[in-house]
Amino acid sequence: MNELNLNEFPFYTLNEPFLDLPKGKIQFFTQSFENINNEYNNDQVFKRAYLLSLVNVIYIDFLRLFDQKSKPLPKQSINNLILVHKLESLITSHFKQNKKAAFYAEQLHVSVRHLNRISKEVLNKTLTEILHDKIILEAKRLLVHTKQRLTTIAIELGFEDYSHFSKFFKLKTGESPSSFRKRY
Structure with missing residues (x-):
């Protein structure tokens, strides 16, 4: 299972630590966090891998929202x-x-x-x-x-x-x- 590196997410270093969620995404994130909580409280096989996958999906969705909101950065060397x-x-x-x-x-x-x-x-x-x-x-x-x-x-x-x-x-x-x- 590949874990994502937090350095891959620009909202940790490049901007304010705030992301305004569109109304359509609030229910998605609420459900996602409930899924994480449920999995955490279960004793299933591959629990850690499943939790990492759920967290990665949330991070990727945050990144997509961030990319839509932010101005493109100039190409850096x-x-x-x-x-x-x-x-x-x-x-x-x-x-x-x-x-x-x-x-x-x-x-x-x-x-x-x-x-x-x-x-x-x-x-x-x-x-x-x-x-x-x-x-x-x-x-x-x-x-x-x-x-x-x-x-x-x-x-x-x-x-x-x-x-x-x-x-x-x-x-x-x-x-x-x-x-x-x-x-x-």
């Missing part, structure tokens, strides 16, 4: 796409310790200016915007899915103190980490 993929992997591995564009450019053996140009061309974001988005995404995940103290989250994300983290979070999201956590 394969080298630029590979560079951005390497950049995303580096950011995922090092964003807590390294928040400077120069670190990533050095690791990829290119100049900051070149890396910014490529990331802007491929993702329509600067390197700094990509880094900040990753930090905020991880902060939101930790705020919603853990009971860690806010100061612990700040330190885990590489901030020297909570006040710096709080200012950064509020600047990027428009609300404090504590008010964000309370909403969820």
Whole structure:
């Protein structure tokens, strides 16, 4: 059974994590998730393979909806796409310790200016915007899915103190980490 790689789905990296479903598709996705839940709760042969197939169908349908909605991206050179993929992997591995564009450019053996140009061309974001988005995404995940103290989250994300983290979070999201956590 082939599992799809999440990197194959542009809605994970290229745009807002929101997809407005047409009314005709809501029932389809509701039924699809019910099928997944039913299969998960059964003890059938090839359960894992069947679940993966159901999830893959949902991802493919999301991709089709995304493609219909989005503007076509300019054709990118394969080298630029590979560079951005390497950049995303580096950011995922090092964003807590390294928040400077120069670190990533050095690791990829290119100049900051070149890396910014490529990331802007491929993702329509600067390197700094990509880094900040990753930090905020991880902060939101930790705020919603853990009971860690806010100061612990700040330190885990590489901030020297909570006040710096709080200012950064509020600047990027428009609300404090504590008010964000309370909403969820």
